[in-house]
Amino acid sequence: MRLSAAGACSPAHSPATARLASVRAARAPCRVRQVAAVPAAAGANGASGGNSAAPGAAASNSNGAAGHLEVYRVGNATNIRWFEVMVEREDKERLLGQRGCMLWFTGLSGSGKSTVACTLEHMLHELGHFTVLLDGDNIRHGLNKDLGFSAEDRAENIRRIGEVAKLFADSGAVTMTSFISPYRADRDMVRERCRPGEFLEVHMAVPIEVCEARDPKGLYKKARAGLIKNFTGIDDPYEAPLAPEIAVTPYDEEGNMRSPRQMALQILDTLQELGYLRDPAMPTLAVASALQRKHSDGILDFSCL
Amino acid sequence: MRLSAAGACSPAHSPATARLASVRAARAPCRVRQVAAVPAAAGANGASGGNSAAPGAAASNSNGAAGHLEVYRVGNATNIRWFEVMVEREDKERLLGQRGCMLWFTGLSGSGKSTVACTLEHMLHELGHFTVLLDGDNIRHGLNKDLGFSAEDRAENIRRIGEVAKLFADSGAVTMTSFISPYRADRDMVRERCRPGEFLEVHMAVPIEVCEARDPKGLYKKARAGLIKNFTGIDDPYEAPLAPEIAVTPYDEEGNMRSPRQMALQILDTLQELGYLRDPAMPTLAVASALQRKHSDGILDFSCL
Numbered sequence: 001m002r003l004s005a006a007g008a009c010s011p012a013h014s015p016a017t018a019r020l021a022s023v024r025a026a027r028a029p030c031r032v033r034q035v036a037a038v039p040a041a042a043g044a045n046g047a048s049g050g051n052s053a054a055p056g057a058a059a060s061n062s063n064g065a066a067g068h069l070e071v072y073r074v075g076n077a078t079n080i081r082w083f084e085v086m087v088e089r090e091d092k093e094r095l096l097g098q099r100g101c102m103l104w105f106t107g108l109s110g111s112g113k114s115t116v117a118c119t120l121e122h123m124l125h126e127l128g129h130f131t132v133l134l135d136g137d138n139i140r141h142g143l144n145k146d147l148g149f150s151a152e153d154r155a156e157n158i159r160r161i162g163e164v165a166k167l168f169a170d171s172g173a174v175t176m177t178s179f180i181s182p183y184r185a186d187r188d189m190v191r192e193r194c195r196p197g198e199f200l201e202v203h204m205a206v207p208i209e210v211c212e213a214r215d216p217k218g219l220y221k222k223a224r225a226g227l228i229k230n231f232t233g234i235d236d237p238y239e240a241p242l243a244p245e246i247a248v249t250p251y252d253e254e255g256n257m258r259s260p261r262q263m264a265l266q267i268l269d270t271l272q273e274l275g276y277l278r279d280p281a282m283p284t285l286a287v288a289s290a291l292q293r294k295h296s297d298g299i300l301d302f303s304c305l
Numbered sequence: 306m307r308l309s310a311a312g313a314c315s316p317a318h319s320p321a322t323a324r325l326a327s328v329r330a331a332r333a334p335c336r337v338r339q340v341a342a343v344p345a346a347a348g349a350n351g352a353s354g355g356n357s358a359a360p361g362a363a364a365s366n367s368n369g370a371a372g373h374l375e376v377y378r379v380g381n382a383t384n385i386r387w388f389e390v391m392v393e394r395e396d397k398e399r400l401l402g403q404r405g406c407m408l409w410f411t412g413l414s415g416s417g418k419s420t421v422a423c424t425l426e427h428m429l430h431e432l433g434h435f436t437v438l439l440d441g442d443n444i445r446h447g448l449n450k451d452l453g454f455s456a457e458d459r460a461e462n463i464r465r466i467g468e469v470a471k472l473f474a475d476s477g478a479v480t481m482t483s484f485i486s487p488y489r490a491d492r493d494m495v496r497e498r499c500r501p502g503e504f505l506e507v508h509m510a511v512p513i514e515v516c517e518a519r520d521p522k523g524l525y526k527k528a529r530a531g532l533i534k535n536f537t538g539i540d541d542p543y544e545a546p547l548a549p550e551i552a553v554t555p556y557d558e559e560g561n562m563r564s565p566r567q568m569a570l571q572i573l574d575t576l577q578e579l580g581y582l583r584d585p586a587m588p589t590l591a592v593a594s595a596l597q598r599k600h601s602d603g604i605l606d607f608s609c610l
Contacts, residue, residue, distance in 0.1 A: 084423050086438045087430045095435060118389050125392045130400060130435065132476045133391045142498075143468040146461075156451075163448040164469055171437045171478070193447075 092172035096130045097278040100169040102162075102194060103176045103267065106187060106241060107204025108233045109219055110211035112260060113178040116204065116248065120264035124174055129277060132168045134161055135178040149230070155186055162190030169198055174276065182232045184239040197274075202267060203244035208233045210250060246270050397477035401435045402583040405474040407499060408481045408572065411492060411546060412509025413538045414524055415516035417565060418483040421509065421553065425569035429479055434582060437473045439466055440483040454535070460491055467495030474503055479581065487537045489544040502579075507572060508549035513538045515555060551575050 093099050103120075105113040114135055121131045140147075144160055147153040158181055168175040181187050191199045211233070212220040223231035230236040241247075248263045271277050398404050408425075410418040419440055426436045445452075449465055452458040463486055473480040486492050496504045516538070517525040528536035535541040546552075553568045576582050 084420055086423055086440075087426050087436065091430060092435070095430065095433065115389055118391055121392050125396060125400065128400065130397070130476075131392065132472070134472070135391075138472060138475070142471065143465060160448060160465075164472065166447065167437070167439070167443060167469065168473075168476075170443070171435075171473075173476070 089170050089172060096172045098129050098172060098174060099276045100172040101174055101198055101200055101271075101276050102165045102169045102190075103174070103200050103202050103246075104165075104181070104187060104190065105176060105178045105202045105204060106181045106244075107206060108208055108211045108238055109180060109231075110214045110216055111204035111206040112248075112263065113180075113204050115260045116263045116267070117176045117178045119260045120267050121176060123264055123268055124277075127277070129174055130172070131174045131176065133176045133178065134165060134168075139164075139179075154183075155189075158183075158186040159189060162193055165190070166193055169194070174271070180232050180238070182236065182238045184241070187241070200246060200270075201241050201244040202246045202248060203241045205240070205247050206250050208238075394475050394477060401477045403434050403477065403479055404581045405477040406479060406503055406505055406576075406581050407470045407474045407495075408479070408505050408507050408551075409470075409486070409492060409495065410481060410483045410507045410509060411486045411549075412511060413513055413516045413543055414485060414536075415519045415521055416509035416511040417553075417568065418485075418509050420565045421568045421572070422481045422483045424565045425572050426481060428569055428573055429582075432582070434479055435477070436479045436481065438481045438483065439470060439473075444469075444484075459488075460494075463488075463491040464494065467498060470495070471498055474499070479576070485537050485543070487541065487543045489546070492546070505551060505575075506546050506549040507551045507553060508546045510545070510552050511555050513543075 089100060103117070105117050107113050117133055117135070121133050124131045139157075139161060143164065144157050147157050158179070161177055161179060165175045165177050187201065191201070215221055219228060219231065220234070222228045223234040232238050246267055248266060250257060252258050252262070394405060408422070410422050412418050422438055422440070426438050429436045444462075444466055448469065449462050452462050463484065466482055466484060470480045470482050492506065496506070520526055524533060524536065525539070527533045528539040537543050551572055553571060555563060557563050557567070
């Protein structure tokens with residue numbers, strides 16, 4: 001009785017959920033191939049009356065929940081594992097139609113990091129891609145609000161940003177970070193935490209004269225006046241990347257200034273060429289489920305997957 | 306010349322990118338309504354020869370990039386802002402067909418937090434939802450590897466997890482965290498950082514006797530033997546939520562044990578009832594772009610949006 005409740009398609013709290021649940025259960029074996037057989041097998045064990053339940057599992061029934069949770073230990077160990085392993089990165093990437101990556105923008109203050117990253121984020125979004133952009137606004141006031149500007153804190157700042165960016169990239173997001181990140185060692189530390197091809201260093205290779213002439217926040221003026229100490233490029237070094245994956249220069253081949261849009265398109269183009277964006281040969285889960293929603297008047301139908 | 310290059314649809318690095326760029330530029334005004342007019346206006350200014358360029362912008366042309374970047378200051382200030390504001394949360398939620406939220410699983414060791422969260426993540430994924438699950442495996446070995454188990458470090462552990470979860474929720478992800486998080490004050494600190502309705506406390510309300518009987522990692526046995534100090538529920542308190550959004554109990558109405566799948570379905574059902582998951586009245590960008598990809602033989606076509 002207990003085991004058959006576990007094995008059967010569970011009674012849900014609403015008809016809609018029940019429908020989704022039963023549909024989902026029915027289709028599981030045909031899509032998540034490497035794992036789908038496992039819960040089905042657990043269900044079969046349950047439905048057949050728990051005849052393969054280990055003595056230990058049956059015994060623990062007497063004390064309540066422990067026994068029930070043990071039902072997933074019936075059979076071989078993968079019965080447990082299916083429920084305790086997160087959705088794989090590759091499956092999320094398939095859902096999103098892209099590959100998770102980390103575009104690490106680095107460059108002097110005023111070099112256009114945030115402007116280009118924002119422009120690129122809008123472009124990617126309008127193409128249907130899921131993005132995240134980490135910058136001072138959403139990091140310094142939140143996660144890293146306890147950090148100052150000492151050497152240790154600067155390194156810790158970059159380390160944490162790298163770890164968060166890694167979590168996003170692991171989820172399949174096209175992840176952008178926009179920080180001066182002046183020290184090569186800090187950036188390389190993040191790179192080393194990434195899998196091959198995941199970390200794309202984007203160097204905003206804009207000369208300091210240009211950045212200082214722009215000076216959108218008036219920071220260079222203050223630094224020259226001695227009002228800001230340890231300002232990158234003035235009295236603190238900027239260590240340019242030696243071999244960035246993407247170098248963004250301010251001029252085009254004809255010597256004309258490039259717009260933020262042109263710079264962002266350069267990066268978009270690189271992402272496409274390197275295969276980070278939607279692979280046309282691989283229909284995404286999003287496409288499939290969208291079509292199914294389209295064809296089923298709002299009721300999810302996974303039968304053709 | 307400079308300004309017209311900025312205004313025109315930029316020359317791209319590959320024909321595919323050029324096509325995407327021109328298509329994107331053409332459709333921008335009809336979808337991102339609140340902002341789309343801005344880049345178009347900037348383009349128009351550029352195409353018409355920069356006749357509305359401010360004297361400052363024209364003057365700074367002499368020193369290179371600064372002048373060009375100034376072009377976006379032509380006209381009113383929103384011309385800049387469009388490029389410096391990230392994609393809005395609501396737009397990402399529309400893309401993903403869901404609302405960003407934070408399911409904060411809390412409960413004793415062995416109460417099934419990770420098992421249920423993993424099960425729920427698989428369910429949500431198979432329904433086409435974008436999820437992230439933060440737990441000890443991906444947090445303690447990365448972002449929080451510098452933290453120990455002192456009172457301060459435990460609080461900082463939860464604070465950082467909350468901040469990262471907030472970043473994911475802000476991106477539209479259905480975000481799950483699976484940590485004992487025994488102290489009410491720490492959980493409430495995270496709740497207070499969230500917007501109304503964003504934080505959903507999920508209490509795994511499993512009695513300690515049940516958890517200890519399960520003891521999947523043998524931790525209770527070690528704690529009872531004095532081999533682990535400050536173990537939650539043994540010699541350190543667990544402060545149960547007073548009013549969790551979702552309380553998951555181990556028994557159903559008939560007194561039978563509930564499976565992890567049933568528990569996960571309870572949460573899924575709540576998410577659906579509260580409107581966090583796909584709103585059928587609001588076609589998602591993913592649906593639209595999927596259909597367009599379907600209908601255009603691999604070439605993106607946004608004309609009907």
